[in-house]
Amino acid sequence: MIKELRVSLFDVVMCLSDAIDLISQVLVDHHKRVSYIAFNIATEIGLCAEEQNNLVFAGLLHDSGALSLKERLDLLRFEAENSYRHAEVGYLLFKNFEPLSKIAPLIRYHHIYWNKGQGSTFKGNKVPIGSHILHLADRVAVAIKRKEEILGQVKGICERIEKNSGKMFMPELVDAFKNLATKEYFWLEAISPSISSILAHKSKSIIIELDVKELLDLAKLFCQIIDFRSRFTATHSSGVAATAETMSRLIGFSERECQMMKIAGYLHDLGKLAVSPEILEKPGKLSKEEFYIIKSHAFHTHRILGTIKDLDTINV
Numbered sequence: 001m002i003k004e005l006r007v008s009l010f011d012v013v014m015c016l017s018d019a020i021d022l023i024s025q026v027l028v029d030h031h032k033r034v035s036y037i038a039f040n041i042a043t044e045i046g047l048c049a050e051e052q053n054n055l056v057f058a059g060l061l062h063d064s065g066a067l068s069l070k071e072r073l074d075l076l077r078f079e080a081e082n083s084y085r086h087a088e089v090g091y092l093l094f095k096n097f098e099p100l101s102k103i104a105p106l107i108r109y110h111h112i113y114w115n116k117g118q119g120s121t122f123k124g125n126k127v128p129i130g131s132h133i134l135h136l137a138d139r140v141a142v143a144i145k146r147k148e149e150i151l152g153q154v155k156g157i158c159e160r161i162e163k164n165s166g167k168m169f170m171p172e173l174v175d176a177f178k179n180l181a182t183k184e185y186f187w188l189e190a191i192s193p194s195i196s197s198i199l200a201h202k203s204k205s206i207i208i209e210l211d212v213k214e215l216l217d218l219a220k221l222f223c224q225i226i227d228f229r230s231r232f233t234a235t236h237s238s239g240v241a242a243t244a245e246t247m248s249r250l251i252g253f254s255e256r257e258c259q260m261m262k263i264a265g266y267l268h269d270l271g272k273l274a275v276s277p278e279i280l281e282k283p284g285k286l287s288k289e290e291f292y293i294i295k296s297h298a299f300h301t302h303r304i305l306g307t308i309k310d311l312d313t314i315n316v
Ligand SMILES: [Fe+2]
Pocket: 062, 063, 075, 083, 086, 087, 110, 111, 138
């Protein structure tokens, strides 16, 4: 008999964030860095704890709608073009999942330029300040050169951000960022290999617990991100989930166990997010290297899901 499972939304979101950044070495920890920077800007301008927390989650998921490696790499350009599609897809993914519905609008507008105040609305809708924070945090994150020592880059990054104050970014947020930028720990934490635990510590004031029904809904949402990346796998995980649930019922599993099997079906290919659709859809024979990349997906699924803790077995 499978026991009742209680997990935190933060752990599960961190999982997806990890998975979607595994697609390339140059993207590792991108979502976590944006989350960390956005949280700090929100704190600096005095947003309330709930809004800070929403930015932690929005940062961790903001580029979930960018499904291909090319789309993700294009977004690394400081003045990225055609960046609205992935933001809209991200919005559509999260808007109907109640525990994350508040972050959906933040994600939707995270590439809107401030444009001397015109960016306070977009197509008649109000753009939340959280979206402008996310935009600034995202651009700061992409301005960091991964192969260079960080503190030597601070001056150049600040000049680049300041040059775009009023155009790309809200001036008040640029001022808040400049204050943060004087603190060396801010930069060292932003690029730290321990950024997961730093973020977990920052957001621990609000623990959002998921029950099995919510976990099932979130797993289904992840499944869409996993499956939609390729037309060849468009219904694969949902099909595995439905089959696993039905078979479990037929052999006499309890209702709870059937639900857990369905969740396992939805998530069994999570590690495939580390494989680019260019490889998944390659019409010809895979090269040796491509084959090894495909083969590693089961390991990634196991490793990533292994980081989710059962709240009953830890002190929170
Ligand atoms: Fe983005």
